[in-house]
Each structure stands twice: as structure tokens, then as C-alpha cells.
Amino acid sequence: MTQQKTWRIGVAGLGTVGAGLLTFLAEHPDFAPAGGKAVVTGVSARSRSRPRPFDISGLPWFDDPVALANSPQTDVFVELIGGSDGPAKAAVEAALSAGKPVVTANKALIAEHGAELAALAEAKGAPLLFEAAVMGGVPAVKMIREALVGDEIASVAGILNGTCNYILTEMEATGRSFAEVLAEAQRLGYAEADPTMDVGGFDAAHKISILAALAFGCAPNYAAAEIEGIAGVELLDIHLARDLGYRIKLVASADRSPDGVLVRVHPSLAPLSHPLAQAGGALNALFIEGRRIGRIFVQGPGAGAGPTAAAVAADIADVMTGAVRPVFQAPATSLAPFTPVDPSKSIGRAYLRLSVKDEPGVIAAVSETLAEAGVSIESFLQKPVENASGVPIVLTTHAVAESVLTAAIDRIAALPAVLDRPRLLRIAKI
Amino acid sequence: MTQQKTWRIGVAGLGTVGAGLLTFLAEHPDFAPAGGKAVVTGVSARSRSRPRPFDISGLPWFDDPVALANSPQTDVFVELIGGSDGPAKAAVEAALSAGKPVVTANKALIAEHGAELAALAEAKGAPLLFEAAVMGGVPAVKMIREALVGDEIASVAGILNGTCNYILTEMEATGRSFAEVLAEAQRLGYAEADPTMDVGGFDAAHKISILAALAFGCAPNYAAAEIEGIAGVELLDIHLARDLGYRIKLVASADRSPDGVLVRVHPSLAPLSHPLAQAGGALNALFIEGRRIGRIFVQGPGAGAGPTAAAVAADIADVMTGAVRPVFQAPATSLAPFTPVDPSKSIGRAYLRLSVKDEPGVIAAVSETLAEAGVSIESFLQKPVENASGVPIVLTTHAVAESVLTAAIDRIAALPAVLDRPRLLRIAKI
Numbered sequence: 001m002t003q004q005k006t007w008r009i010g011v012a013g014l015g016t017v018g019a020g021l022l023t024f025l026a027e028h029p030d031f032a033p034a035g036g037k038a039v040v041t042g043v044s045a046r047s048r049s050r051p052r053p054f055d056i057s058g059l060p061w062f063d064d065p066v067a068l069a070n071s072p073q074t075d076v077f078v079e080l081i082g083g084s085d086g087p088a089k090a091a092v093e094a095a096l097s098a099g100k101p102v103v104t105a106n107k108a109l110i111a112e113h114g115a116e117l118a119a120l121a122e123a124k125g126a127p128l129l130f131e132a133a134v135m136g137g138v139p140a141v142k143m144i145r146e147a148l149v150g151d152e153i154a155s156v157a158g159i160l161n162g163t164c165n166y167i168l169t170e171m172e173a174t175g176r177s178f179a180e181v182l183a184e185a186q187r188l189g190y191a192e193a194d195p196t197m198d199v200g201g202f203d204a205a206h207k208i209s210i211l212a213a214l215a216f217g218c219a220p221n222y223a224a225a226e227i228e229g230i231a232g233v234e235l236l237d238i239h240l241a242r243d244l245g246y247r248i249k250l251v252a253s254a255d256r257s258p259d260g261v262l263v264r265v266h267p268s269l270a271p272l273s274h275p276l277a278q279a280g281g282a283l284n285a286l287f288i289e290g291r292r293i294g295r296i297f298v299q300g301p302g303a304g305a306g307p308t309a310a311a312v313a314a315d316i317a318d319v320m321t322g323a324v325r326p327v328f329q330a331p332a333t334s335l336a337p338f339t340p341v342d343p344s345k346s347i348g349r350a351y352l353r354l355s356v357k358d359e360p361g362v363i364a365a366v367s368e369t370l371a372e373a374g375v376s377i378e379s380f381l382q383k384p385v386e387n388a389s390g391v392p393i394v395l396t397t398h399a400v401a402e403s404v405l406t407a408a409i410d411r412i413a414a415l416p417a418v419l420d421r422p423r424l425l426r427i428a429k430i
Numbered sequence: 431m432t433q434q435k436t437w438r439i440g441v442a443g444l445g446t447v448g449a450g451l452l453t454f455l456a457e458h459p460d461f462a463p464a465g466g467k468a469v470v471t472g473v474s475a476r477s478r479s480r481p482r483p484f485d486i487s488g489l490p491w492f493d494d495p496v497a498l499a500n501s502p503q504t505d506v507f508v509e510l511i512g513g514s515d516g517p518a519k520a521a522v523e524a525a526l527s528a529g530k531p532v533v534t535a536n537k538a539l540i541a542e543h544g545a546e547l548a549a550l551a552e553a554k555g556a557p558l559l560f561e562a563a564v565m566g567g568v569p570a571v572k573m574i575r576e577a578l579v580g581d582e583i584a585s586v587a588g589i590l591n592g593t594c595n596y597i598l599t600e601m602e603a604t605g606r607s608f609a610e611v612l613a614e615a616q617r618l619g620y621a622e623a624d625p626t627m628d629v630g631g632f633d634a635a636h637k638i639s640i641l642a643a644l645a646f647g648c649a650p651n652y653a654a655a656e657i658e659g660i661a662g663v664e665l666l667d668i669h670l671a672r673d674l675g676y677r678i679k680l681v682a683s684a685d686r687s688p689d690g691v692l693v694r695v696h697p698s699l700a701p702l703s704h705p706l707a708q709a710g711g712a713l714n715a716l717f718i719e720g721r722r723i724g725r726i727f728v729q730g731p732g733a734g735a736g737p738t739a740a741a742v743a744a745d746i747a748d749v750m751t752g753a754v755r756p757v758f759q760a761p762a763t764s765l766a767p768f769t770p771v772d773p774s775k776s777i778g779r780a781y782l783r784l785s786v787k788d789e790p791g792v793i794a795a796v797s798e799t800l801a802e803a804g805v806s807i808e809s810f811l812q813k814p815v816e817n818a819s820g821v822p823i824v825l826t827t828h829a830v831a832e833s834v835l836t837a838a839i840d841r842i843a844a845l846p847a848v849l850d851r852p853r854l855l856r857i858a859k860i
Contacts, residue, residue, distance in 0.1 A: 024580060033579040034755040137723035139577030147569030149463045150743025292736035293567035298728040306722035313580025323753030325464040
């Protein structure tokens with residue numbers, strides 16, 4: 001055991017997570033999980049004078065995070081700036097180039113530049129750790145990278161964005177619209193002033209891209225992710241899905257097949273009795289399916305200063321152990337190519353909501369059109385809904401290729417009695 | 431990255447898990463998760479000639495596992511023999527004394543001798559890893575030891591024995607008795623010929639003792655665990671609990687308070703909507719509650735060749751990384767003393783089932799007695815039950831100290847109209 005070695009930590013970015021980390025380290029001056037000791041020897045942020053819940057006056061200040069990364073007083077560089085490029089990337093590259101271990105919570109950086117950073121880290125023998133980038137305090141990264149290395153993972157799927165999960169949960173619980181709940185979430189600080197990354201599904205896509213790389217030993221490929229956010233989820237769909245025994249969740253999934261990898265983020269229906277459907281509020285939840293291990297489910301708070309700072313602290317502890325392992329499942333030099341699967345070939349069940357004229361023969365026309373297109377109906381529901389323009393009809397299909405489904409939707413949309421393009425939601429493959 | 435270093439693995443014990451491990455390594459000759467390569471260079475078991483699902487004729491054979499541990503051809507010793515003492519302990523001690531990393535699935539060994547083995551391992555600088563000892567392929571050990579090191583854990587609680595969970599699930603689903611379901615589980619190979627370790631709660635107690643040590647940084651103290659198995663769980667209680675909105679599970683828990691640590695295994699009532707209640711069949715499930723992280727829930731297959739062998743393989747991978755960290759949460763030389771909490775001071779809610787004479791005034795007598803003893807009733811149910819001797823009355827209490835509850839039960843048992851000693855089940859604190 002390395003006795004009493006001191007690790008000098010440079011922390012760039014003093015927002016929620018940075019504050020949580022400094023608070024943790026201040027409260028635990030004896031934090032020495034692997035026999036060594038962590039001491040913060042430098043900080044950097046956009047504003048030195050901004051009010052903070054802790055005193056940074058005693059800590060060496062760096063205006064430039066790259067200078068902090070390069071400082072001879074920095075042994076381990078902790079990047080909590082955020083953003084896929086710019087100062088975060090420059091500083092991480094500087095630290096790794098100098099052979100310094102890097103701990104980051106930056107999902108965009110890893111999802112978009114993970115392969116090149118991994119190559120740099122491994123060439124320099126410097127760990128690059130990012131537990132806090134996915135699911136906050138739930139150790140999804142460690143589980144997949146380290147604990148399931150003795151298995152072949154077939155798929156990972158889950159709820160990776162707490163803001164979206166909170167909004168969907170509140171919409172169902174209060175009967176308010178997406179816009180109303182989002183506005184409230186912004187007032188309460190649960191959603192950003194610019195909520196695009198969260199509600200657009202991009203944050204979840206960053207995270208699932210990282211998990212896919214870890215699970216399948218391929219380079220992260222955020223650009224290949226198919227992404228749909230929750231801004232288009234209507235209260236009507238939440239209620240109709242519930243009548244059919246489902247709850248709408250923003251599900252991020254990565255599946256490996258002989259054809260390649262499919263990474264997607266979609267509002268999806270999960271059966272009410274399913275653990276994903278029961279993960280409410282700001283919870284995150286994840287299924288990991290492995291050939292040997294079967295299905296593992298893990299759930300917990302996916303964000304927040306406490307959980308995320310604890311994940312950063314755990315990564316710092318890992319650095320202290322001296323462990324050397326590939327950044328992703330395999331060394332960067334031998335990561336499998338990421339072969340994206342054409343989503344249109346993907347097969348799954350679907351939920352379709354139609355708005356139709358209240359006249360005879362409509363249901364027959366819709367069912368015939370679906371049958372002719374090769375789509376088999378599993379369940380069907382017509383319900384009077386107040387204040388609806390047109391009559392809503394909702395149905396679920398048996399498993400069908402997306403290309404077939406899309407063609408069928410085109411044909412249904414063209415029927416004279418159908419008022420709008422049908423709303424498609426996928427039923428989660430869980 | 432250590433390039434192409436070969437780690438020579440000696441495997442002692444070739445039962446289900448050993449077979450799973452050898453199969454995995456044979457199927458993955460390129461298993462090199464940290465740049466090194468694992469090669470099995472020796473095996474040991476009780477019988478060399480016993481039929482096995484794989485060929486061991488090409489592997490050097492050792493009659494004595496201690497000789498395998500001491501062999502100069504063994505770099506890493508994998509102990510899959512089982513049992514808290516005897517050859518398993520002797521061989522693990524031999525390997526650690528020689529400074530060799532040890533990977534084991536032996537919960538009894540770690541729960542009963544973990545502190546002394548950790549001291550030996552750390553003195554010799556040899557990792558001692560036991561992911562497979564708890565929850566099979568679910569990385570509970572790694573989560574607590576490594577991922578939650580940046581938090582203070584307050585409690586861990588869950589379902590840690592798949593055999594008991596299977597039996598309780600089948601009893602409810604089929605309406606058969608404990609004895610009938612156990613006999614079937616034995617026929618199907620889900621329960622051992624001698625099921626005492628499982629159904630007596632001892633296996634779960636071994637596991638929760640290990641998790642308590644990891645979570646709280648204290649020495650494992652199996653002897654301090656309060657243990658009750660499921661042999662006394664009656665179908666009547668399963669049905670009555672369900673009527674009250676609960677499901678009976680064998681819950682293992684470890685709680686830390688300023689007074690010390692309380693480790694218990696009891697058949698306990700979990701609300702039907704709770705994830706623990708919904709973990710059916712042979713699943714294992716665990717809640718971890720931390721000060722910063724909040725509540726993490728993880729669920730998966732807790733046993734079986736595939737998951738457990740995958741956990742052993744992951745530990746071998748960890749050895750290859752060269753990571754050095756304490757066996758438990760803190761170095762063996764500075765583990766906190768395990769201060770057991772007196773269970774009689776423990777406060778919780780309870781379920782009581784009484785069998786009473788069918789005569790007027792009984793309910794009044796029971797309620798008065800409870801009130802006088804200081805036990806407050808939360809819910810009350812009297813139901814006609816066929817073929818029951820006496821009339822069953824079931825009630826749940828508000829939170830009460832166990833000592834108060836026990837005294838109240840003594841007084842109720844002494845009432846003339848009460849036919850047997852009331853059946854006490856705890857309501858899980860989850």
C-alpha cells in the first residue's frame with residue numbers, strides 16, 4: 001500500500017459539482033481510500049469573485065484551466081467545466097499530454113471526443129475517468145467497465161436524464177402540459193434556463209453513447225445516435241398510454257447485434273409494472289443485459305451536487321490505487337469500429353395515436369391500411385376525449401420493422417378521415 | 431499499460447463456479463482486460479475423475495489446494511472450494527503469505543475470517559478480492575468498496591439469498607407450504623440437499639456481514655449477526671401480509687447509528703409497491719443508502735455459474751490492473767471496531783399474528799394489552815380462515831422498540847383467549 005503519498009488535485013470548474021467536491025474534501029481531510037491523501041492545490045473557474053458556498057481564498061487560483069492542468073503543483077486534473085470543446089477539452093488534453101490522470105464529469109467531451117482522448121491517455125499511461133458523467137452517483141461506468149468485463153453485454157437501456165424524467169412524472173401526476181411543467185422546473189432550478197440539452201434528448205444521447213462504448217468496446221459515436229426529446233410528448237399520449245398499461249419515459253438504449261450497434265434516445269412506452277416505469281421523479285435507472293450475467297437493474301439519483309461529487313471523489317480514489325486499465329472496454333488502439341445499424345431495419349413494437357373524423361368506417365379503413373402495409377395490431381383503444389379536435393384512436397402494434405411502420409404511417413396519414421400525421425411512440429424493448 | 435504480461439491462474443474448486451470460470455477463460459483466450467493475459471496453469475478439486483462439462487486433462491493437477499497456492503507456477507490463486515475453514519482457508523492463507531493475489535467466491539471465509547485475512551493481504555501487498563461472494567454477478571462489493579468511497583453509507587438492506595427468495599415467491603404463487611416448495615426446489619437443483627445455510631438465513635448473514643464491513647469500514651463480524659431464516663414462514667402469513675399490502679421477503683440489513691452497527695437477517699414485510707417486494711424468483715436485490723448519494727437500488731441474478739464466474743473473471747481483471755486498495759473500506763490496521771447494537775433497542779414497525787378463541791371481547795383484550803404495554807396499532811385485520819384452529823387476528827404496529835414489543839407479546843400470549851404465542855414478523859425499514 002502506498003503509504004501517505006499526497007496527491008495534489010487541481011479542480012477546474014466550480015459549479016454545483018465542483019462545490020460539492022471541495023466541500024467533501026474539506027469535510028474529509030483524512031480522505032485516503034487507497035493509502036494516499038488528496039489535497040486540492042489549485043482551482044480555476046470563469047469568475048473568481050462569484051459568491052460560493054465555500055471559501056476558495058486559500059487555494060491557488062488559475063484564470064486558465066490549461067495553466068492549472070500544466071501546473072507542476074497539479075498531480076491529478078479534475079475537469080468540471082463542461083462542454084464538448086473549448087477550455088474543457090484543451091485542459092484535459094494538456095493534462096493527459098503531461099501524463100497526468102484526469103477525472104471529469106463531462107459527458108459531452110467523452111461522448112464526442114472519447115476515442116482520441118482515450119488514445120492520448122493510454123499512450124501517456126494516464127488514467128482518464130468519468131464516472132460522474134453518467135447517472136451521477138450511480139456507478140454505471142464502473143459497473144460496465146470493470147465489473148462486467150467477464151461478460152459480453154448485449155444491450156443497455158434506461159432513463160439517463162433526470163430533468164426529463166421529472167417533467168414526464170409531473171405531467172402525469174398533475175395533468176399539466178410539457179411547457180407548464182418545464183417552466184416550473186426552471187423556476188425550481190431542476191431545469192436549465194436553456195433546457196435544450198436535457199429536453200432535446202442530447203444529454204441522454206451523450207450518456208448512452210458513452211455506455212455503448214464501454215459495453216461493446218467500440219469508440220463512442222455520438223454522431224450516430226438517433227435522438228428524439230420529450231418536447232413533443234403530449235398529455236393526451238401520457239393518459240392514453242396509461243389506459244393501455246404503459247408509462248411514457250425518455251429511454252436511451254444501445255443494442256449490439258451482428259449487424260452493428262444501434263444507439264437511440266426516444267420517448268418510449270414502458271409497461272406500468274416494469275422497474276423503468278416505476279422510476280419516477282428525477283431518478284435515473286438502467287438495465288444492463290449480459291450473456292452470462294443476465295439482467296442487472298440499477299437505479300438512483302442521476303444528478304445533484306452530492307451524488308456527482310461522490311462519483312468524482314471515487315474516481316480520484318481510483319487514481320490513487322494506481323490501477324491501469326483501458327479507458328473503454330478495450331485499449332484505444334484496438335477498439336472495435338462502431339458500425340451503426342440502420343434504424344429503419346430495427347424491429348420493435350409501437351404505439352400510434354391517430355386523430356380521425358367522427359364518421360363511420362374510419363376504424364375499418366385504418367385497420368385495413370395497416371394490414372395491407374404488413375403491420376399487425378396488438379391492442380386498440382378509442383376513447384372520447386374532451387376538447388379534442390377529432391376523435392383520438394390509439395393502437396399498439398406487434399413487432400414490426402421501422403421501415404414498414406413508417407410506410408404504413410404514410411398511408412394512414414393520407415386517408416381522408418385521418419386529420420393529422422399519426423403520432424408514433426416506440427414501446428421500449430425492455 | 432502492462433503489455434502482454436501473462437498472469438498464471440491457479441483454480442481450486444471445480445464446482446459450478448469453477449466450471450463456469452474455466453469455460454469462460456477457454457472461450458476467451460484473448461481475455462486481456464488490462465493488457466495482460468490470464469492463463470490457467472493449475473487446478474485442484476476433491477475428485478480428479480468426476481465427470482465435468484470441460485476437459486481438465488491438459489491442466490496440471492494438484493490434489494492439495496495449498497500446494498497449488500504455493501506452486502511457483504501460480505501467480506493468482508482463485509479459491510472456489512467454499513467453507514469458512516479447512517482447505518479453503520489454508521490455501522488462501524498460503525497464497526497471501528506468499529504475496530499472491532487471491533480471488534475468492536467464499537462468503538463464509540470472508541465473513542468469518544475477513545479481518546485477519548485482510549491484515550495478511552495488506553501486509554503482503556496482495557489483493558484479496560471477493561466480488562463473487564455476494565450477489566453473484568451484481569457488483570455489490572465493487573459498488574460499495576470502490577464507487578461509494580466518496581460517501582458515508584448509513585445502511586444497506588436487501589434480498590441476498592436467491593434460494594429463499596425463490597421459495598417465498600413460489601409459496602405465494604402456488605399456495606404450497608414451505609416444506610413442499612423446498613422439496614421441489616431440491617429436486618430442481620435450486621436448493622442444496624442440506625438447505626440449512628440457505629433457508630436458515632446463514633448464507634444471507636455471511637453476505638450482509640461482508641457488505642457491512644465494506645460499507646462501514648469495520649471488521650466483518652458474522653458472530654454478531656441476528657439471524658432468522660424462512661423455515662417458520664407460513665402460507666397463512668404470506669396471505670395475510672398480502673391482504674395488508676405487503677410481501678414477505680428474507681431481508682438482510684446492516685444499519686449504522688451512533689451506537690454502533692446492527693446486522694440482521696429476518697423474514698420481513700416489504701410494501702407490495704416497493705422494489706424489494708417486486709424482486710421475485712431467484713433474484714437478489716439491494717438498497718444502499720448514503721449521506722450524499724441518497725438511495726441506490728440494484729437488482730440481478732444472485733447466483734448461478736454464469737454470473738458468479740463473470741464476477742470471478744472481473745476480479746481477475748482487477749488484479750491485472752495492479753490496483754492497490756484496502757480489502758475493506760479502510761486498511762485492516764485501522765478498521766473501526768465493530769460495536770454491535772443491542773437488537774432489543776432497535777425501533778421498527780411490526781406485524782403480529784394471533785390465533786384466538788372465537789368469543790366476545792378478545793379484540794378488546796388484545797388492544798388494551800397492547801396499549802398498556804405501549805404498542806400503538808397501525809392496522810388491524812380479522813379474517814375468517816378455513817381449517818384454522820382458532821381465529822387468526824393480524825395487526826401491524828407503529829414504530830416501537832423491540833424490547834417493548836417483546837414484552838407486549840409476552841403479555842398477549844398470556845391472555846386466556848390467545849391460543850399460541852403470537853407470530854412476529856418485522857416490517858422492513860426500506
